[in-house]
Amino acid sequence: NAGVTQTPKFRILKIGQSMTLQCAQDMNHNYMYWYRQDPGMGLKLIYYSVGAGITDKGEVPNGYNVSRSTTEDFPLRLELAAPSQTSVYFCASSYGPSGTFYEQYFGPGTRLTVT
């Protein structure tokens, strides 16, 4: 199994540009998550999904959108990129919900710089 994969690994965007961060998992996990991690800070949840067709906002959803058309894929869309969105973005997945001790598996991250 490849686990959780993310593309691209690195990206530089200009202010106002848009892009989609790709995330895929091959573990047949129902739950998927997008986090951002700023330097010296903890991970902040952007959006999560409990299954295909179902998504919900996390702690910091503004400026982002998601979709979940399949179990495997959970892309994150950035519209009108701003310097405040410069961060490392991690995608994660788990078999079950967070409140029941299911481990979250993380992808390698996408390092995004907005200038």
Next chain:
Amino acid sequence: RKEVEQDPGPFNVPEGATVAFNCTYSNSASQSFFWYRQDCRKEPKLLMSVYSSGNEDGRFTAQLNRASQYISLLIRDSKLSDSATYLCVADNQAGTALIFGKGTTLSVSS
């Protein structure tokens, strides 16, 4: 009050030392607790879950005190390879997401 709070460190210890990390969480309804490890510029990986009865995995021991809303991680006989950032994690009230602390940095030197 921050939801999951940790001493950021850094903790600088020699090989063979015992080191303890502490963490507090604000949501008394949290049910699941974890320690994740994150190496520099890498993704977080699960180190161990933290159960009410406490649990041990080799040189690592995790404890949970629900009354004080306090989680700890003890590392015995530290190795150079233990150098990393350790993230304290608790689930949110709805059990739908994990709340991560900012992490405690450990540096083990020879």
